[in-house]
Amino acid sequence: MSTRFDYFVVFAEMRTGSNFLEANINSFPALHCLGEAFNPHFIGYPNREDCLGVSEEARNHDPLVLIEAVKAAQGLAGFRFFHDHEPRVLETVLTDPRCAKIILTRNPVESYVSWKIAQETGQWKLTNVAKRKDAKAVFDAEEFGTHLEALQAFQLRLMKALQTTGQTAFYVAYEDLQDVDVMNGLAAYLEQDDRLERLDRNLKRQNPEPLSEKVENFDEMEAALAKTDHFGLGRTPNFEARRGAAVPSYVACAKTPLLFLPVRSAPEDEIVSWMAALDGVTEDRLQSGFSQKTLRHWMRANTGHRSFCVVRHPALRAHRAFCERILNKGPKCYPEIRRTLRRVHKLPIPKEAPDAGWSLADHRAAFCAFLEFVKANLSDQTAVRADAAWGSQAGILQGMGNFALPDFVLREDELEAYLPAVALQVGVMHEATAPAPAPDTPYCLDQIYDDDIEARVAETYQRDYLVFGFGRWR
Numbered sequence: 001m002s003t004r005f006d007y008f009v010v011f012a013e014m015r016t017g018s019n020f021l022e023a024n025i026n027s028f029p030a031l032h033c034l035g036e037a038f039n040p041h042f043i044g045y046p047n048r049e050d051c052l053g054v055s056e057e058a059r060n061h062d063p064l065v066l067i068e069a070v071k072a073a074q075g076l077a078g079f080r081f082f083h084d085h086e087p088r089v090l091e092t093v094l095t096d097p098r099c100a101k102i103i104l105t106r107n108p109v110e111s112y113v114s115w116k117i118a119q120e121t122g123q124w125k126l127t128n129v130a131k132r133k134d135a136k137a138v139f140d141a142e143e144f145g146t147h148l149e150a151l152q153a154f155q156l157r158l159m160k161a162l163q164t165t166g167q168t169a170f171y172v173a174y175e176d177l178q179d180v181d182v183m184n185g186l187a188a189y190l191e192q193d194d195r196l197e198r199l200d201r202n203l204k205r206q207n208p209e210p211l212s213e214k215v216e217n218f219d220e221m222e223a224a225l226a227k228t229d230h231f232g233l234g235r236t237p238n239f240e241a242r243r244g245a246a247v248p249s250y251v252a253c254a255k256t257p258l259l260f261l262p263v264r265s266a267p268e269d270e271i272v273s274w275m276a277a278l279d280g281v282t283e284d285r286l287q288s289g290f291s292q293k294t295l296r297h298w299m300r301a302n303t304g305h306r307s308f309c310v311v312r313h314p315a316l317r318a319h320r321a322f323c324e325r326i327l328n329k330g331p332k333c334y335p336e337i338r339r340t341l342r343r344v345h346k347l348p349i350p351k352e353a354p355d356a357g358w359s360l361a362d363h364r365a366a367f368c369a370f371l372e373f374v375k376a377n378l379s380d381q382t383a384v385r386a387d388a389a390w391g392s393q394a395g396i397l398q399g400m401g402n403f404a405l406p407d408f409v410l411r412e413d414e415l416e417a418y419l420p421a422v423a424l425q426v427g428v429m430h431e432a433t434a435p436a437p438a439p440d441t442p443y444c445l446d447q448i449y450d451d452d453i454e455a456r457v458a459e460t461y462q463r464d465y466l467v468f469g470f471g472r473w474r
Contacts, residue, residue: 007077017104036080063088111174117135120136138215311411360447
């Protein structure tokens with residue numbers, strides 16, 4: 001029995017070797033790793049109904065109940081925890097010196113490529129090499145930038161928590177997983193007397209080839225990584241960027257020194273179209289996919305630059321997020337969150353996309369239920385991440401400020417007057433304004449809007465109403 005620790009947590013991410021690490025931890029008689037105990041979409045492992053007798057519903061209601069069950073488990077128990085797992089339990093775990101921290105890292109490019117291949121093949125574990133499925137990944141620079149931002153932010157949060165509480169963690173690199181001496185060192189850290197003579201060999205490495213053979217557009221990937229200087233990123237605890245700003249989503253004009261900082265579910269495509277017209281170019285000529293480093297280069301090279309963002313009335317924005325991210329199964333939909341909202345939060349939406357039988361009354365009821373979920377979600381009362389698509393706009397601008405605040409915060413209903421003024425700030429006379437946004441489908445907000453919906457939105461987004469001075473939508 002350990003005298004220092006009551007339980008342990010393995011901080012990892014998808015495709016970092018966490019299944020293999022768990023298998024080897026479980027090879028020690030007194031150690032028990034319980035899978036992804038706080039995954040918002042299942043408990044422990046897919047298709048399980050409980051973990052240590054705690055149901056998924058009970059965990060979602062009070063996640064600390066499961067923490068207590070893990071502490072009380074026989075031997076020394078723990079679980080794997082990823083950056084998008086239950087946010088309510090993270091602070092408790094990080095500040096508890098009786099919780100042993102194991103931090104598993106992997107080169108983010110390798111983990112990203114492995115994730116893309118697994119998505120393509122549907123094969124997330126391999127126990128029989130004869131059944132291995134082959135595929136190549138297609139590197140997407142913007143997607144990788146978003147992936148990297150999430151890893152950076154999480155690793156930095158872990159590091160700061162350890163520093164401010166005077167704790168130490170046991171670090172394991174992906175390459176260490178094949179070293180039995182490292183696994184025995186982990187057992188020593190956890191105060192276990194047993195030692196392994198060999199590692200668990202049931203799980204096999206799925207893609208042992210070099211990156212050049214696993215990525216279809218390897219030259220493009222190599223060029224993108226060279227420009228953003230993403231080498232040696234396996235050393236994630238030393239990342240510089242300490243920010244919540246979604247830098248990869250920022251867009252700059254092709255020639256004019258103007259930078260757009262999008263707010264999700266507010267006008268975005270319309271502004272990008274306006275920026276392209278500003279320089280008389282097509283949208284693909286605009287500059288995007290920035291990292292913190294490349295955006296600094298752009299700022300230095302564009303003396304006198306201006307930046308802006310656009311905010312939208314919370315009622316209209318919440319409805320856009322509902323239609324775009326949850327209700328309709330389009331390219332911007334979050335399918336896993338959609339399933340979880342239907343299954344766990346009982347959101348009254350169809351399993352598939354709404355059809356001709358989806359009535360106005362159905363739409364209104366589902367939107368009201370979504371607002372109830374968002375209210376709980378933004379109050380840190382759900383296991384689902386507080387996504388930027390429906391997070392408060394005040395919070396999003398605060399995150400932007402960790403890198404650079406926009407010069408102008410424009411309101412959607414004032415764009416016709418203020419976009420030409422913004423252009424004038426960078427020396428461009430341009431009277432055209434952004435095109436009108438596409439209507440929400442299958443119904444628009446004005447078809448269901450009333451006093452009750454306004455009250456629900458105002459209660460959910462109290463901070464935005466206060467900070468931006470919003471009143472009734474109509």
